[in-house]
Amino acid sequence: MADNTHYWVLLVYTFVVIALVAGMIGVSHFLGQRHLKRATIEPFESGIVTVGYARFRLPVQFYLIAMFFVIFDLEAAYLYAWATAVHAAGWTGYVVISVFILALLAALAYLWRAGALEWGPKPRALAIVRRR
Template sequence: MEETAHYWVFLVYTVAVTGLVAGMIGVSYFLGQRHMKPATRQPFESGIVTVGYARFRLPVQFYLIAMFFVIFDLEAAFLYAWATAVRAAGWTGYIVMLVFIVTLLAALVYLWRAGALNWGPRTRQLSKQRPG
């Protein structure tokens, strides 16, 4: 008996949410403005009508920087979570977080030395020719 009560609560919640969404869409349809200007059907970004072709290729470095951001943003989330529980984690938590930070710094140094962070045009180094 008690198990069916949970289904009724879920059903009432679903009907309420569906009614609220349908009501908001209906009210906006009836009260919304109806005008057709040339810019109405054009896509826009932040209120600015687009100019030019939107499907251009971005350099690979853009995606590398995006991945670095995701990685180091995740590091910041881990550091924040650790900082809130630093006393409960104790010295073991401190050592684990230190290893985590050192590993990420080693990865950053590796990427830096490999040239993954260079944005400028790549110059080819000429190989030394042996006098013949």
Template sequence: MGATLHIWILALYFAAVLALVTAMIGSSFFLGQRHMTRSTAQPFESGMLPLGDARLRFPIQFYLVAMLFVLFDLESVFIYTWAIAIRPAGWNGYIAMLMFIGVLLAALGYLWRLGALDWGPKSRLRPLPAPR
């Protein structure tokens, strides 16, 4: 009997959510504006009217910045969780975090030296010099 009651409560909740969504969409349909002018049909984002085609190519640096943002965002999550558990982690956790940050700094230095972070007009990747 308890499981049947839970199913009915879930069904009632689902029906209430459906009714609320229907009421919100229906009220916006009936109470919304219906005039259609030339300026109403144009998209308006960030205070600027769009110019040109929406399918333009972004430079590769855009994707590089996006990937670096994700990496540093994950790094900050790891460092924050380590900072919360610093006492139980002890010196082993401290050394592990230093190694983690060291590997990230080494990768950043490698990308910097390779020229992957250059934003100038001549942003070509330079090969690293051969080891002596």
């Protein structure tokens, strides 16, 4: 049977976190600036003044590359965690990570062959013109 006497620690931790977040929000509300000028309404990104309209459509390739980055970045973090425990994992862990890497390479090859990594315009098929 599990020891249920230590749940109070989790409860205290939860209340401390909630109080800390509420305190930070409350302090920023009371000590924050309250002026509304033209410059405070405008979005400001890295010191660059905005130019043009921000709600334009981007090609789907931007979103695909972002998804690929997140997916492969998480997998790199998984590989790093495995590398720190390589001795404890033994040969079984080596086989499992090899299968994992092969699956990653297969997914990357599929994406490459499907054209998901292509950025430029699609080449037009050249029509063979018969001369008479």
